[in-house]
Amino acid sequence: MRDVRGDVVRRQLNADHGIEVERVRTICGYLIDAETPAEAIALRVADVFADPIIEHGATNELLLSSAHFESVPEGVVSVGFKPGVTDNPGKAATDGFLTLFPDDQNARISTYITYAFYGLPEGCDLHWLANTLHNGLIERAVVGSAQDCTARAWPQLDYPTPPEQVFIEPQAVDLEVADEELESISTQGLLALNLAEMHAIQAHYRDATTRAVREAVGISPDAPTDVELECLAQTWSEHCKHKIFASKIHHIDEETGEDSVIDSLFKTHIMKPTHDMQTEVDWLLSVFHDNSGVIAWDDEWSVCMKAETHNSPSALDPYGGAMTGIVGVNRDILGTGLGARPIANTDVFCFGPPDWEGDLPDNLFHPSRVLRGVHAGVRVGGNESGIPTVNGAIVFDDRYIGKPLVYCGTVGIMPRTLADGRPSHVKTPVAGDIVYMVGGRVGYDGIHGATFSSLELTEESPSSAVQIGDPITQKKMVDMVLEARDAGLISCITDNGAGGLSSSIGEMAEYTNGCEIDLASVPLKQAGLSPWEILVSESQERMTIAVRPEDQPAFEHLARLHEVEATPVATFTSTGVFHVRYNETTVAYLPIEFLHDGVPQLELESAWAPPQHPSFSPPSDANHNQLLLEMLQRPNIASKETWVRQYDHEVIAQTAVKPFVGVERDGPGDAGLIAPIHGNPHGLVISCGIAPRYADIDAGAMAAAAIDEAVRNAVCVGLDVDKMAGLDNFCWPDPIESSKTPDGRFKLAQLVRANRELERVCRAYRLPCVSGKDSMKNDYGTGPDKISIPPTLLFSLFGDHPDVRFTATSDFKQAGDRIYLVGTSHNELGASELAFMMTEAGAANGIGGNVPRLERPEAQLSTYRALASTIREGLVRTAHDCSEGGLAVALAEMCIGGRLGAEIDIDGTGPSDLWGRLWGESLGRIVVAVAPADETAFCSAMKGHPLTVLGTVNGTDDLLVLDGDEELLRSPVEALVEAWKGTLDLTGGVV
Template identity: 45%
Template sequence: MRVEICYARPQLDGRGAKLLKNLQASGQYPTLKAVETLDVILLDQTCGLNEASLVGVFADPVVQQGRCDGTGPSVSPLADWTLAIEVSFKAGVTDPVAITAREALGFRLQKFWPEEAVVQTAVLYLFALSSAATAAEIAQLTARLHNPLIQQAIVLNRLEWTQGRRFPDLYPVVKITSGGRAENVPLTALDEAALLKLSKERLLALTKEEMRAIQGYYLDPEVQKSRRSVGLSVEPTDVELEMLAQTWSEHCKHKIFQAEIAYHDKVTGEVTQITSLYSTFIKQTTRDLTPERPWLKSVFHDNSGVVEFDDSTLVCFKVETHNSPSALDPFGGAITGIVGVNRDILGTGKGAKPIFNTNFLCFGDPRTPADQIPSGLLPPKKVLEGVHRGIVEGGNHSGIPTVSGGFLFDESYLGKPLVFCGTGGVLPAKILGEDATVKHIEPGDLAVMLGGRVGKDGIHGATFSSLALDEASPTSAVQIGDPITQRKMSDFLLEARDLGLYKGITDNGAGGLSSSFGEMAEASNGIRLDLDLCPLKYAGLAPWEILVSESQERMSLAVAPDKIEAFLKLAHQRDVEGAVVGQFTASGFVEAYYHKTIVAKIALEFLHGGLPRMQLRAVWVPPVRHETPLGNPANLKELLLKVLADPVVASKESLVRQYDHEVQARSVVKPFCGEKADGPTDGAVLRMYPWSPKGLTVTHGVCPRYGDTDTYAMAMNAVDEAFRAHISVGGDPERASVLDNFCWPDPVESAQTPDGPYKLAQLVRACRGLRDACLAYGLPLISGKDSMKNDAVMNGKKVSIRPTLLISLMGAISDISRACTTDFLEAGDLILLLGETRPEMAGSIVEKVLGHQLPGTPTVRPRRAFAYYKTLAQALRRGLIRSSHDLSDGGLAVALAESMIGGRCGAQVTLDEIPGYFWHQATDAELLFSESPSRFLLSVAPENWEEVQKLFSGSPLSVIGVVTSSSQLIVESRGKRLIEVELDELLTAWNVLATLV
């Protein structure tokens, strides 16, 4: 049975209108006249509801009509359609609309729609083309409308329709007959080659050393005795092997950050042995800062980092990446990334409430011509569109404002996009009198799985993201998050938290139950899981699949036996599914049962401590560069317009406007500012409570191109960028903490990666830069993540990303009424430049635009900068500064243009008094476009200049110009006019992306 719903009148279908506009803008469909879309609900039974009732469930009586006999297209307002394409989800892929449709049907029936009944949805697109569509056009359209990895598309033309062909009454459903029991995987007798083969065939992503360690465990006579005593074979079961592979995956164990590294600097001759980059540079940095940062509450060991906001409130922050899934299914990958990191917040301490999302998205240039995209890869524009839609739905539907983030475009992200998803949360300092950051799980507590059901989605996600992408990458590694199911769970959890109904909580992300319960089991020293008790989406999953599936919207909890009834009752009432799937023990083992038969027994000590440390080699040789100085290009206006139109610098408003950045009513500094609300801001400022002046700042720093010369400088710059943005919006210099997210190309030396030692040296140097900047600025690292295999191999060609370190900062602002924005406020205000300008052009945006290498790596001198950061914070608190914009991509010239755009005013500027010891070594072009860090473009009222000057005495600060009431940017140097450009010209260049996506 097909229920087909369409609009009853023309011009009401906004979804169709949007598609038509996009298709026409692409210029690829010259004969396309109109598009109309229909919603289709497919049912295998109607439970006695007649046609009118079914249409009534799904059609809006004011504007829509429906049919149940498969002839929907013939009543659509688009009478002259010539081509129809129907897109539906493949069997087993989450279909959130179908979940709602099932609820609506059940509601009409006044009881649950039968669980075994099939409910599917599809979207039917009707196209009117003035001439018959060519095969190429049809193929192109179909490719645009669906992702064959997760969806199927069926095409019918008008002739076929007239001849009586119809769309299916039902799409195939998952029917799995295999699986259902655990198998033994003999490995105790295998040689090294056979072990490696096993690892590859089962997608375990384990090395020969790791396979050897596993083999050693199963050969241990004590282990064998213990296994025999419970009736297990001495050979591992597939359940055990999968659990080990998941727990030991690069994704979950961060093996490279834990490795033993022999670092050799060929320049200085330094030879150092580093045991764990993570302990040495990240944990130790925070430990060193802890005495002076008493507001650190819970760092590194929970799902997100927790700091104190005030006496009664804690805030937490976490950023994750979801790169590999987004490369395959951009929409599903991104939305899953968002709802996944939301769960990290829900699983922090006793449970926190998400209050903001951030995202940083890195793609290939969306203008890349098709013939320059390696085959097998999605075009970057399609990746961008899908990821963006995922971020929009993930955030908006969850009711979490997307307050901050950015887009980066670089050819190195063609192979793998980077999708950084962050979430901040809030929790009371005490819950029912107990410290909210503490979980205590004891033997006897029940293990509960909450939320969605388990299916085959996302199997091997953890191990798969630990491999490079190739043509054979598994499609089952894709999951699609459903924000609404999760929102219901999240509402329930916060209610249950405040009633004290559970004792411990963590999220189910990569690795599923294996990861969540495997980690929680450490608290009580053991767990018994009964895998057959897990609610399944469909029958036939093997026990190992239940254990490692990454089906979404699930949390794992520890519930005391005397609270379980109340817990499950409330869950049921709130329409959230929960099931007891085991019990915490003190056995020292993870034990799994399936229908009362034991299928796994692994010592916790081995599971978490048995992984051999990797031994790696890092060799630093500075890259060979062919640099030519920028000199003084004749047409600086043209260069400025080119820089403004580079996608990295250009306005992203058309994309960002689609994010709800204001739900929860906290946004004091929004993504945009200024007269027409289109000037970019440096970061977000959020209020926490309507009655309190205290707020939060959220900013980012990332600059992968500086890594071309040295990742040490790159890391310092990333920290500086995030911190100076925090200062620029009015943040407290002594109250900020940061997260580090490393995305690297594979740095492990191998036949495929002969340059591993260099890439690893880059990682070591980035870690050192991170540490040095954080220590100098007093910025504790409170959480982080790394993703180390961002390479794609397609047709034998390897595409590796530029090493990328994203710094995300969450800070405090003591008085939101002193928050600052980047827009010039009033004509006559003095324009100031704070911070030293040096001829530092390597890795700059101008270098990218011109396409040849320029000298001078931007170098952070944090001790010098920190002194005037504190002064600026003081000036902002005293209300002496009218506008503040931190200089980043494109340097002074771009900052001037952006502050003018915000203010819808002009500026007259001279380069004669640019602060800095080396200004005289720089050409005018370098003064304008240098990307020296730690600089701000400020404006102050003339009457405040004297006071500002006094306050900043000894700091590198000069008046460089004045805000004018004209609409021109005028830049002069030694009496010579260098640039004279109209605001409108700047806007046109800067808004180049508005029509592109």
């Protein structure tokens, strides 16, 4: 029998480090802490711990010493979890153990894995090897050297018993101190509250009425308890309150002389346009206020979507951080309205270059390890939850070494009306409803996630801010919650994410204007947690659900059936107070109004001056053949198939346009298209756009390009442009001017420009933003080695498609099909992939110049509407958008998908030199191919829109591109395939 786990390690050591190891064998270890005697367990090993056909098993004996290991390894590494870290295999093993030994209810199992190495290269350090196999933040490793192995002194791991937690009684925190002391209370306590916010809290406790009320309920009258201070810090965190987007900004534009004040970017540029559009259409059901935005899809069903980021945790533990990201956003969908069912995921990642050879700052992983870990986390989280990943992107730039961006999105569906007549998108809690915590338990893990993500990453960042998701616990909960919804048992639901119970119950309590929580009733993973820790812990897989008292028995019965823990922890009230008890003692007593609206508005300074870059000027002569092959190998362009194929993109049997298309199923899909109601071809399009490097010239252009790309991709599969909705996810470096951030005014001006373009383009496209999120501290370090990410907007889109049978894919279909360019190429090579590539290679002086702009978005929408109609009418079966690498790369990808050649003439495609027409990244452009029989009808439908014939698909094996009489490039399609598919296959193959 082949040891596949060992083979994977062997291949990865080779792929990542060039180290050849002859053989690696693995052993799965289970540390059992139980009353059942070992002899009894030994009899059942093959029933649960070892497969009787393919594995060997033993108890209280190390397999390394057994006859199953015919020779002595040269080194051994065992890796297990640290105490308190989520151990999913261990949890499953415990469950399996209880099936066999149901009386041993306190049994618990922890897992580890042992790697035995044979044929290690000379001088290979085992401790280094152990470091590549584990993350010291969450795992522990022990090592056995060659001498140890010869002596059969195998390294051993003990059961990881967590240290005792010391219960600390709630205490008052004296805020009647000097300002420096106030700041230090915030910093020391990881509260991330600024001085103005500390003053606002101080003022609340100076108020005479406040003091009298507090006196009466027996809580410290003139000072907050630690529970209250933590609760305010969570609720007022940048992560929860979006204080920068809500701030008052004094904006100066040094180019135009503008000097103005913006009162909340969010309200001005995002909320207002959407609310204006809401008055004109009847399908915007719920925007901004819930966990995701909801639109009516047809008379029976509504759909919703949400995207989140999980950047800081993914930097510290790429696997756990990313998994928590994806299962977390799934819960946002489950927590929308009265509960929606997650049906599709999207994943967009931004990483440092996978082949990075430069220095790495302390505590940062190599980008290839971040890629591997994040990918694995999202893969496990999505696949095990049974939610297909239908769309995504991976973007590379040096600056993401400092902070990777991990965007996870989820689409959900729900019946518009429940059986009891309630519309599913409206929460209906009343005072007196019982609030349950459902799913996982509360532990020490995940304390301070929300406030931590509102700080920059440093060497001291706490490991408790990292958690590992548990998709199976969550899947059981999703099954149960959706049954409870359909039975009409839920009056209100939200997820427990950032801020834990403090945020989830706190936000829901706004509906009834009050709640009363008893922290002593909250089930814990380990005893000894202090009240404030229970309130703010972000332990995963938990929903907060309100149930009418008369529905409690039915609700609890469902929970038992599904083996989901559901515990009443609070009651909704109408007292106006967020009231928290620990048993009978009141530990927090905060007015709902102060909790939610008491945070003072930030006042910030913004100043725009355009950044200066040497202009990109291409050489007078160039080998475009060579450039094309090099461009196809650029990580930003190269095929991501190895990675994306490991996501299940077809579960639920609905995916009509998959991430891979074409005869060999390896051409790129532009957008996901799903038909979620079985037997019915009514479709939903899901797409995204992201163009962070344009922000090097202008963050406004970056935002416009991201929105246009999302729409353009969706149009390629036949989106109905009159029913689409968007999500804006901003990831920014810290834009607040300070000693740590001397260029804060400029970074804030970038944010202003991005928002203004977002409003301009979305209004023109009639594209409402229905949900969004921002992550505003994406920097590493504070000193001269500080790394700030490029300002990055991910724009996600979901929209209607009336019939998935009439759609298009990017692959050329048949020789003879006529190829057209929809749109116009301008001389826009500023910040293009070509400019970056040639500048990095020393073949050009810089990336400056004209960045792609969307000058006439209204006309563009009209072109998209016309083109999408031709696709839905079946006139067009081939469409592909032009993005990174422009027309040349788009054509190459279409040849790859169809394994067909083409002859192209780019003459007449726009007012630009050949560089701009061949490589430029002008927006609004889509390449289509049309069967000759449909050509007349197609051209007539596109009349009045920019349309140029490019050439013909042919039976040759070459892509030939001419500019009038001049041959620019001629390349065999197989060479294009090889270049495009080779770069990012970092798996080391399959043998």
